[in-house]
Amino acid sequence: xxxxxxxxxxxxxxxxxxxxxxxxxxxxxxxxxxxxxxxxxxxxxxxxxxxxxxxxxxxxxxxxxxxxxxxxxxxxxxxxxxxxxxxxxxxxxxxxxxxxxxxxxxxxxxxxxxxxxxxxxxxxxxxxxxxxxxxxxxxxxxxxxxxxxxxxxxxxxxxxxxxxxxxxxxxxxxxxxxxxxxxxxxxxxxxxxxxxxxxxxxxxxxxxxxxxxxxxxxxxxxxxxxxxxxxxxxxxxxxxxxxxxxxxxxxxxxxxxxxxxxxxxxxxxxxxxxxxxxxxxxxxxxxxxxxxxxxxxxxxxxxxxxxxxxxxxxxxxxxxxxxxxxxxxxxxxxxxxxxxxxxxxxxxxxxxxxxxxxxxxxxxxxxxxxxxxxxxxxxxxxxxxxxxxxxxxxxxxxxxxxxxxxxxxxxxxx
Numbered sequence: 474x475x476x477x478x479x480x481x482x483x484x485x486x487x488x489x490x491x492x493x494x495x496x497x498x499x500x501x502x503x504x505x506x507x508x509x510x511x512x513x514x515x516x517x518x519x520x521x522x523x524x525x526x527x528x529x530x531x532x533x534x535x536x537x538x539x540x541x542x543x544x545x546x547x548x549x550x551x552x553x554x555x556x557x558x559x560x561x562x563x564x565x566x567x568x569x570x571x572x573x574x575x576x577x578x579x580x581x582x583x584x585x586x587x588x589x590x591x592x593x594x595x596x597x598x599x600x601x602x603x604x605x606x607x608x609x610x611x612x613x614x615x616x617x618x619x620x621x622x623x624x625x626x627x628x629x630x631x632x633x634x635x636x637x638x639x640x641x642x643x644x645x646x647x648x649x650x651x652x653x654x655x656x657x658x659x660x661x662x663x664x665x666x667x668x669x670x671x672x673x674x675x676x677x678x679x680x681x682x683x684x685x686x687x688x689x690x691x692x693x694x695x696x697x698x699x700x701x702x703x704x705x706x707x708x709x710x711x712x713x714x715x716x717x718x719x720x721x722x723x724x725x726x727x728x729x730x731x732x733x734x735x736x737x738x739x740x741x742x743x744x745x746x747x748x749x750x751x752x753x754x755x756x757x758x759x760x761x762x763x764x765x766x767x768x769x770x771x772x773x774x775x776x777x778x779x780x781x782x783x784x785x786x787x788x789x790x791x792x793x794x795x796x797x798x799x800x801x802x803x804x805x806x807x808x809x810x811x812x813x814x815x816x817x818x819x820x821x822x823x824x825x826x827x828x829x830x831x832x833x834x835x836x837x838x839x840x841x842x843x844x845x846x847x848x849x850x851x852x853x854x855x856x857x858x859x860x861x862x863x864x865x866x867x868x869x870x871x872x873x874x875x876x877x878x879x880x881x882x883x884x885x886x887x
Contacts, residue, residue: 728775743757
């Protein structure tokens, strides 16, 4: 379903991977949000600081991607995103295939973490990835990695630097951090009717320099919808030595039924300064999250398992009128930590319940309806930006801000 160009001997291949995502969403508070105030949005000419949700339409992704194979062994990709009227580098790398089951690549690409994170957005069943995946599983970074697989196994490992951003232009920022990441998976049963997937990943990371000797790390996530651009759950941790993330994956597919989920654990080593400016270690902070999702293909073919990616994604399109899928998910994230009384972290905790109905009229088009109920705790206040009468949300609204989201997603790839 996409345009491919090839030389006669097929030593050179070129094809496009362009995508446009349009989202429309309506947010309906389940809690009383009257009299809540929000931090001023400096991009608006007039902002009265009243807390409000932003209903409307947005271009979630506008991707232009080009992929190439050179001399059969070399391959490359350039992928740019123009959403929100900005240009962002996504994939930009060069790779070499030693054989059909092992390759290395260098550049900017996804860190091997989390089945849901590495799965292409065009194969997601919900509008957005789960909160814990968004917050703790790295996206794309500059790095070098090797990947190999067989019929019943898959493994990838690499070393990575920082994300591509404007701060790399600045002088005196300090050393870039580094990450060592690996992901492995096995599929003991893999056939047309049934697949079992068991996987895990580990990432050790040091913070990047930002012009200060003491490094700060920010973890944050959207509430599984991005038309309203507020992140309720987020935690900024100062004086970080390093941190590591561990995740476990489990998936099961039987014909048209697919279920899978992940648990993610994040451990942060940090310190403080005591008397006489003496550096003292704090107890490690611990964040975690998980999700479980299930889908059933009401009409059409079941989703396929890709052994070369260790993920569930593409589906066959044989039926006139396309495929129709129903899906549900529950996800949870916890960015509160009370291990050390000298340095509590109250980034917030949230649980979401969602249901989706996706229609695939042809291979290149998805029209999806998505409903989300978001249950936030009292610390999910957008890093202190939401208040009431000058007081923290945790004091004046102990039940937190809960809300509903009704969303329509339209996606086309070409």
